[in-house]
Amino acid sequence: MTRRTLLAFLLILGPALIWYLFIRPIPTEVTIYFTRVQDGEATLAPVTRLVLARSVGTRLRGAYEALLAGPSAGERALGLTTEIPAGTRLRGLAVAGEMVVVDLTADVERGGGSSSMLGRVWQIVFTGTQISGVSRVRILIDGEARESMGGEGMPIEEPFTRPPSIPRF
Template sequence: MRRLTAILAAALVVVSGCTSPEPGTEEPSEVPTGSSTSTPTTAAPTTPAHSPTVEPDVVVAGSVYFLRDEKLVPASRDLPGPGVAEAAVRALLAGPSEAEQAAGMSSTVPAGTGLRGVNLADGTVTVDLSGQYASGGGSFSMMGRLAQLVFTLTQFSSVERVELRLDGKPVTALGGEGVIIDRPQTRGDYEDFAPAVLVESPVFGANVTSPLRVYGSANVFEAQFSLRVTDAAGKALVEQPVMATSGTGTRGTFDTTLRFTVAAVGPGKVIAWYASAQDGSEVVVSEIPVNLGS
């Protein structure tokens, strides 16, 4: 599932650099599924849904995707208008914060990569980056940076696929390893980088209270797994079984609400796990540090 506020219906794309669209080619974003509890950081003005821009001082809540234990993990970012897709890419290029690095997050996007332009048409976002994006690293690094870019941009519901350009030129193979990208890329192309349960909300360091809405996607046996909220001492505050829309080789979505009582505010975790099909043991596939409030 994808996360953003309703203001994204007007805010997805602002064009920069050499990829400026022709008049009439811009396409406004729709509201991503699972966004009803998100709130803009600042008050959002009323903006017609067909408008491709918002006022420059509008800020909306979004995510960028980094890697932790070689799997994708979303990190929260405030995305300023007028172009939130461009803002999301710039935030991705800036890399994880010190706190996120301390929590094990990293990025395979080379430092110094610049953004030249972003353009959306017919569900495809064309991103023009500087040539630095293709530098260094082997095939895992190349695939990882592509996965980060694709997941960051496809959080917007009107974006189905991502096409890459470097220094204004179309790219069909990335880096010395020759990773083939001769067509627009989708999330499905990077399934190996998605954890078995990808929790897209709440994200790392979020302030959470009960009831807590948890949503994302999963590819687990028979689509079944469990969610647990723990406090600072590791005590389980709630344990709830969840069923995704599909599983066992096919990634499905989930959207559930957890209710619990917090004895003392402070750090906690949202943990996704499933029972091993071999011996029934607990297999933890995602741990999201959060701040518990009453």
């Protein structure tokens, strides 16, 4: 092989090899949290999803997109639901140290009541904090930090941490 041929070969395969080894998304399991009624109270129910990701940010993005897609037909048949209103979309996501900032569309505020608002907040918090190294979740709505969410006035001005046990609401 001549030097020119070897150089051409490396120029073509080098970037592909770097992408394959260090950049390409790899299938990764994440846990997302839906809701279910148990003993007359609503609680969270963990479900595993496979997402393509490489970094903490892409894992979280995949987890939140799966959460917002809602339970599958099979999961619904098993009694899993979501308190997050249909149509809610992820506008953005940023990881800052141990905190993830999740920016959702205003659809997240629609409908429900106090119990529903608690449920959707806990779904968002537990889904975010299942990633190692993430201990706090900050919720933005349409790009804005707000004091509260929904007509019930669910406080969201401070980042949330995961409680030691799965809440009932």
